[in-house]
Structure formats: C-alpha cells, structure tokens
C-alpha cells in the first residue's frame with residue numbers, strides 16, 4: 001500500500017428518488033462489483049454497498065434499508081431512516097437525474113434533508129446531478145441551477161456514471177468531507193463471496209484476535225444457519241424489529257484450544273461474540289442474535305473427511 005501524509009475514512013450514503021441512478025453511480029464510484037470480505041466494521045444497521053479505496057482515503061458506501069426502495073421512499077419511515085443515516089454517515093449524496101425536471105419526489109427528499117440537517121453540526125449533503133450524458137450541456141446547466149435552489153448543499157456535482165465523466169471529481173468532493181482516520185476495512189478487499197463465507201470470516205477474525213500465536217491454523221468456522229427470527233406463532237416480526245438468528249460452529253483441534261477460545265467462565269467467547277456480531281450486523285444490515293458453539297474436531301487439518309465437512 002502507498003502511504004500518504006493524511007488518510008481519511010468514513011461513510012457515505014446515496015439517496016434519491018427511484019431511478020435517479022443511485023446503483024449505477026455506486027458501481028461507478030467503487031469501480032467493481034461490491035461486497036466486503038472482512039474487517040472491522042464501524043457501523044451497524046447499514047449494508048455496505050461498496051468501498052472506494054485510494055492511497056489517501058477509504059470511503060465506505062452504505063445502504064439504508066428501505067431508503068433505496070421505491071415503495072418506502074415516500075413512506076412514514078423515511079424520517080426515521082434519514083435521521084439514523086444522518087447520525088451515522090459523514091456525507092450524504094443526493095442524486096437528481098439531469099434528464100427529468102426537478103419534481104415533487106426530489107423536493108420532498110430535499111425538504112426532509114434540510115429539516116434534518118438544519119441546526120445540527122450538519123451532515124454535509126452533496127448533490128450529484130446524474131446521467132449528464134443523456135442531455136445537452138445547457139440542460140445540465142439548467143438542472144444545476146434548479147437543484148441549487150432546492151437547498152443549502154455542500155456541493156453540486158454533475159456526473160455521468162455510464163460514461164465515467166466526473167466520477168473522480170465526485171469522489172474527491174466526498175473524500176473532502178471525511179474526517180481523518182485509518183482504513184475502516186483493512187485491505188478493503190472486494191469480493192463476491194456469499195454472505196455465509198463473510199460471516200465465517202468475521203467470526204474467525206474475532207476468535208483469533210489476541211491468540212493468533214496459540215491457535216494459528218487450528219481454527220475453522222462453519223456457519224450452520226442464518227434464519228430470520230419469527231414470533232411464537234411463526235409469523236414474521238414487525239418491521240423495524242427484525243432479528244436474524246446466526247448459528248455458527250467454531251472448530252478447534254484439541255480440548256486445550258477449546259479452553260483458550262472459551263476463556264475463563266466463557267468470558268472470552270462472549271467478547272468474541274460481541275466483536276463478531278457488530279461486523280455481522282453491518283454486513284447483513286440487520287440486528288443479529290449470534291449463537292456460537294465451540295467444538296473439537298480432532299486433527300481436522302489432517303483428515304480429508306473432516307476438511308470437506310468444514311468446507312476446505
């Protein structure tokens with residue numbers, strides 16, 4: 001990795017009405033398909049859509065559950081969702097397409113953002129005028145004026161995600177709003193790994209923390225299941241109160257290693273669970289009940305049958 005004098009890091013979320021170009025812009029900012037492997041997530045409730053890695057900055061793009069979904073966008077929950085988002089991200093990107101007149105949907109979101117940022121230390125809102133390749137330049141200019149009149153924005157940036165025009169400028173502007181800080185996701189790798197693999201990796205990382213020397217390669221993690229918790233009668237829990245049951249088996253080779261992982265009176269395992277859960281909640285975008293079981297599979301590293309069972 002290249003070193004830079006100052007390193008910044010933080011979170012951004014993209015908002016805007018349906019079809020505004022949020023997903024396409026997310027992909028253009030990140031530059032490839034998204035998902036994380038592991039790391040030390042610093043946020044809860046938000047699913048990570050992508051990570052922009054530069055020598056001088058790491059920008060984590062998060063999703064607010066519901067906010068990107070057309071059906072709930074104008075719903076009652078918007079206020080709460082936006083409020084939560086504002087308290088947890090460093091910068092908000094409000095996407096307004098260049099090829100459609102500013103409409104009631106945009107005005108509604110603008111007023112919500114204004115209400116919620118007013119009088120606070122103020123999460124900055126950057127407006128991205130999207131899809132600039134679809135209209136003539138004078139139309140872009142008009143749209144820039146129209147959106148500027150909608151609110152008190154930190155910046156307004158025209159961008160074409162499809163052509164890759166101005167994407168770097170937007171990245172620079174967003175990075176400019178991040179606080180100084182180290183990489184939130186060390187390595188910042190992106191992968192298409194299924195969620196269960198990433199959950200296993202988060203548990204493995206947490207379980208190894210501080211005891212790597214004692215348990216270097218003797219630890220395997222298998223996700224048994226990830227299921228939504230239901231009410232006693234089997235019906236889904238109410239919106240906003242969802243909970244995922246995540247059951248995970250941690251395999252070690254010897255009883256002595258099991259004792260290390262569990263710790264005195266189970267204290268260490270509780271810490272491992274707490275640490276891993278924070279990351280899993282960020283990854284899955286939901287509250288999680290994490291059920292960890294430590295099991296001994298003798299000499300699993302040397303036994304092909306065991307290895308297969310453990311997913312190697």
Ligand SMILES: Nc1nc2c(ncn2[C@@H]2O[C@H](COP(=O)(O)OP(=O)(O)OP(=O)(O)O)[C@@H](O)[C@H]2O)c(=O)[nH]1
Nearest residue numbers: 017018019020021022023024068131134160161162
């Ligand atoms: N020409 C052009 N089309 C774009 C651009 N960005 C997005 N689009 C198109 O606009 C449409 C909507 O883009 P999305 O990125 O799915 O929009 P979204 O805001 O994520 O949509 P929702 O998921 O419905 O909220 C798609 O057909 C995209 O291909 C752009 O920069 N130029």
